[in-house]
Amino acid sequence: MNSIPDVTFNDGQTMPSLGFGCWTLSEKEAAAAILSALKIGYRLIDGAYIYGNEAQMGEALRASELKRDEIFLTTKVWNADQGRGKTRASVERSLKAIGVDQLNLVLIHWPVPKNDLYVETWQTLIELKNEGLVRSIGVSNFNADHLERIIGETGEVPVLNQIEVNPALQQTELRAACAAQNIIVQAWTPLGNGRNFDSAPIRDAAARTGKSPAQIILRWHMQLGNTTIPRSTNPKRQADNLDIFDFELTADEMSAIATLDEGVRCGPDPLVFSGD
Numbered sequence: 680m681n682s683i684p685d686v687t688f689n690d691g692q693t694m695p696s697l698g699f700g701c702w703t704l705s706e707k708e709a710a711a712a713i714l715s716a717l718k719i720g721y722r723l724i725d726g727a728y729i730y731g732n733e734a735q736m737g738e739a740l741r742a743s744e745l746k747r748d749e750i751f752l753t754t755k756v757w758n759a760d761q762g763r764g765k766t767r768a769s770v771e772r773s774l775k776a777i778g779v780d781q782l783n784l785v786l787i788h789w790p791v792p793k794n795d796l797y798v799e800t801w802q803t804l805i806e807l808k809n810e811g812l813v814r815s816i817g818v819s820n821f822n823a824d825h826l827e828r829i830i831g832e833t834g835e836v837p838v839l840n841q842i843e844v845n846p847a848l849q850q851t852e853l854r855a856a857c858a859a860q861n862i863i864v865q866a867w868t869p870l871g872n873g874r875n876f877d878s879a880p881i882r883d884a885a886a887r888t889g890k891s892p893a894q895i896i897l898r899w900h901m902q903l904g905n906t907t908i909p910r911s912t913n914p915k916r917q918a919d920n921l922d923i924f925d926f927e928l929t930a931d932e933m934s935a936i937a938t939l940d941e942g943v944r945c946g947p948d949p950l951v952f953s954g955d
């Protein structure tokens with residue numbers, strides 16, 4: 680298996696372009712799934728307070744016997760924890776639950792525009808970064824207006840925006856807005872719940888390369904310039920999802936996959952989602 684290329688953030692830090700997502704992993708299955716991913720070669724683990732498995736993330740890290748600086752850890756501040764005091768408490772709680780003294784990346788999980796607290800939350804993340812509790816800071820589910828506002832009001836550009844991207848929701852404009860600010864895009868639900876696995880562009884590329892539909896889609900993300908964090912509890916699929924660096928999609932195959940964009944979301948609309 681070829682090694683995973685790094686990307687470099689606008690703050691100079693680096694992150695693997697492909698990592699392991701922890702959403703929906705139950706307390707019971709999370710430690711084993713994350714440990715298996717680390718053994719297979721994943722070095723980026725994407726967690727969040729709301730996933731309820733930060734303690735298991737820490738358990739897997741310790742069981743892996745990898746050094747702390749070999750692993751890139753992300754967590755996220757949940758919607759109900761936005762605002763100065765709560766954000767600080769949330770990051771401190773995540774550090775304690777995982778059992779580490781610094782996080783590589785902390786994201787604001789959703790903008791929740793109706794609460795209008797994301798600028799204050801962003802200012803708090805800047806403070807936590809300056810204090811060294813967090814190495815890099817970013818956002819998730821932010822649109823171009825939200826990005827512009829936090830940058831305009833604080834001068835601090837997020838290193839990354841984690842957003843839903845898959846063949847049925849290609850987010851061309853938002854990806855361009857991120858690229859213009861040198862913000863890395865990290866695709867969540869990168870496989871799009873399998874919606875396009877049987878489509879002709881994916882099937883044809885899979886037949887030509889001998890790869891699976893999931894591998895074709897993950898490779899498409901890489902060639903588009905996205906980073907991504909697929910999740911699987913199945914060690915064989917975990918390994919397959921990493922095994923995408925030994926082939927390339929042709930320009931024609933990339934163009935064919937571009938036609939699958941329907942603007943259809945798997946997840947909620949960030950403009951209205953609050954999680955209440």
Ligand SMILES: NC(=O)c1ccc[n+]([C@@H]2O[C@H](COP(=O)([O-])OP(=O)(O)OC[C@H]3O[C@@H](n4cnc5c(N)ncnc54)[C@H](OP(=O)(O)O)[C@@H]3O)[C@@H](O)[C@H]2O)c1
Pocket residue numbers: 699700701702703725726788819820841842866867868869870871872891893894908909910911912913916917919920946
């Ligand atoms: N920031 C946000 O708001 C947000 C929202 C959603 C997700 N995320 C993050 O993004 C990560 C990934 O998104 P996701 O978990 O929704 O979806 P995903 O990674 O696109 O897909 C996971 C699903 O695909 C299956 N799968 C994985 N590899 C496969 C393969 N090679 N072939 C066939 N099926 C495969 C998995 O089943 P098995 O386990 O059975 O293999 C699972 O049901 C999350 O875990 C989380 O870390 C962030």
